[in-house]
Amino acid sequence: MARILDPVLIAQISDCHIRDSVGMFGGLVDTSETLAGVVRHLNDLNPAPDLVLATGDLTDDGTEIQYSMFLDLVSDLAIPLLPLPGNHDVGDAFRAAFADRLPDTVAEGHCSYVVDDHPVRLVGLDTLIPGRHDGRFDERHEEWLDRVLHAAPERPTLVFTHFPPFTSGLTFMDLSGLDGADRLRDVLKRHPQVKLLVAGHLHRPIQTTIGSTLVSVCPSTGNQLGLELDPMSGSAVDEPPAYQLHNWDGQNFVTHTATVWAGKRMDLSEFVAEVHRRSAAGEGSPKS
DSSP, rough: OOOOOEEEEEEEOOOBBBBBSSTTTTTTHHHHHHHHHHHHHHHSSSSSSSSEEEEEEOOOOOOHHHHHHHHHHHTOOOSEEEEEOOSSOHHHHHHHHHHHHHHHHOOOSSSOOESSSSSSEOOOOOOOOOOOEEEEEEEEHHHHHHHHHHHEEEETEEEEEESSSOOOOOOOHHHHHHEEEHHHHHHHHHOOOOEEEEEEESSHHHHHHTTTEEEEEESSOEEEEEOOOSOOOOOOEEEOOEEEEEEEEOOEEHHHHHHHOOOOOOOOOHHHHHHHHHHHOOOOOOOO
């Protein structure tokens, strides 16, 4: 019988794009306002997540001012946060801003690292190319990731990164995606202990599989991209800000996508209590 490990609840935010000017999408949503709403939502969760992964594009331009704004917005977050840069971030400024949140295991030449403090091993993978909006998984990334995963082949592992290593169908984003994605997919297939890979960049919730590894893309805490599979189309939309929860139950991951919006809410507490009562009494779920 497989050994059941301890559970852990992991939240993920991505593509916050905190800006201090209007920029390309500034007229669509106020990303500071939407991130503040996500932080409040995360703080109100019961049960509370054990940690929050922030998978890149935390700022729009990677400036000191924007990182200061981001840190101010998450200062009330009651949950530990692990940051990873995206293509809109800037390496040196990112490391300086998050010096007290990055572990000592940061790799040389890229901001990848390992955290072993949870029931699931966490591997942050940085594939940025300085000065570009696409990414690259090259020989040095492969050597580092292969070595890190080989060191703990029996431990369930979550890899978090910015660029998804697959073709999404959002063509204009795929064209500025991850060079060497096939190389990364090959590494994942060699290491089945990687139960889940999570990414951002695409501003939409998207899922696939690579070998035995589940792959999940987190939507943005700001604006989303329109679901347009016509290769010559693309749009940015003000769908609600969102985040994901990745629940490791000791054997498997289950991912939930949560939106933060001011819609109507109906309290079902009495119905929930009745469902529990019927289940405890062995009555099942009759219609009457």
